Amino acid sequence: MAASGKLSTFRLPPLPTIREIIKLFRLQAVKQLSQNFLLDLRLTDKIVRKAGNLTDAYVYEVGPGPGGITRSILNANVAELLVVEKDTRFIPGLQMLSDAAPGKLRIVHGDVLTFKLEKAFPESLKRHWEDDPPNVHIIGNLPFSVSTPLIVKWLEHVSCRDGPFVYGRTPMTLTFQKEVAEVDVGVVRFTPLIQPRIEQPFKLVEKVVQNAFQFRRKYCYRGLGMLFPEAQRLESTERLLHLADVEPTLRPRQLSIAHFRSLCDIYRRMCDGDPQLFAYDFREELRQSKHKCRHEEDRGESGDLSHCRPQDVLHVSPGQSRDQ
Numbered sequence: 001m002a003a004s005g006k007l008s009t010f011r012l013p014p015l016p017t018i019r020e021i022i023k024l025f026r027l028q029a030v031k032q033l034s035q036n037f038l039l040d041l042r043l044t045d046k047i048v049r050k051a052g053n054l055t056d057a058y059v060y061e062v063g064p065g066p067g068g069i070t071r072s073i074l075n076a077n078v079a080e081l082l083v084v085e086k087d088t089r090f091i092p093g094l095q096m097l098s099d100a101a102p103g104k105l106r107i108v109h110g111d112v113l114t115f116k117l118e119k120a121f122p123e124s125l126k127r128h129w130e131d132d133p134p135n136v137h138i139i140g141n142l143p144f145s146v147s148t149p150l151i152v153k154w155l156e157h158v159s160c161r162d163g164p165f166v167y168g169r170t171p172m173t174l175t176f177q178k179e180v181a182e183v184d185v186g187v188v189r190f191t192p193l194i195q196p197r198i199e200q201p202f203k204l205v206e207k208v209v210q211n212a213f214q215f216r217r218k219y220c221y222r223g224l225g226m227l228f229p230e231a232q233r234l235e236s237t238e239r240l241l242h243l244a245d246v247e248p249t250l251r252p253r254q255l256s257i258a259h260f261r262s263l264c265d266i267y268r269r270m271c272d273g274d275p276q277l278f279a280y281d282f283r284e285e286l287r288q289s290k291h292k293c294r295h296e297e298d299r300g301e302s303g304d305l306s307h308c309r310p311q312d313v314l315h316v317s318p319g320q321s322r323d324q
Helices: 018-024 041-049 068-074 088-100 144-160 163-167 202-212 220-227 230-244 257-273 282-298
Strands: 058-062 080-085 105-109 136-141 172-177 185-190
Touching (some): 041 068, 041 136, 058 068, 068 088, 088 105, 136 163, 144 163, 144 172, 202 220
Parallel strands (some): 080 105
Antiparallel strands (some): 172 185
């Protein structure tokens, strides 16, 4: 009679170490792509544990590289692991893992920025947005070169509840390099909120935040001023900050979620009053201004060319530094 009890959990058979894989396939981190390899299985196990219980979960790993985190995910007894890797150099090493874990690992040679996850996993995994998160997880060790555009893309997917979030409030466990997480390797776990903290369209929120950080070491009025055409920049920026109750000499990193909520709400009202405002792009105005200056110089025209230098100076209170 067979012994009762739980079935044994899946474990990978003995395999070459990540260092040996790197040596075997002559892999090298590409500095231009901000690649970094996680070689210590104890570290990758720790990262994967941050994702929580992955038993029978469906996991989407971004940029597996030589497969360090991939091994730890497979050893967490997942139902299926889907990896998307753009760099063909890593495919043979990942295929070794796939052969060692039959039916567990699916490899896609593709770009995470364009890969469609909507139909990658069973429909039965989908949950209502208000329910607990689905048994779907995103895990990845993100190089700095792709981390920002990918996070922005995922945030837009969260707002639309599509892409990886068509299954519900899919949690993400991501490692970042120093430039993003402010530590050598930072592990951050995200779970989308049921209700967003800023009730405005994603594109509007993205534009306000992006412009606020346009000059990240300067006062916030510098970047926020770029939301408005030069001709009305001074007046409109003062109005935005006044109505949003935001101190113009705060640095971008000092702005709280409440500040951004207020800024987005006021900017939305201003856009509603001027339908062309949201489409304004200060870079395009700057290009047109430079083109006009070159055209006048080519024609040998003289005179006041102050219009060629967009002004973005905002009045500050007496005694305050302008920090230009």
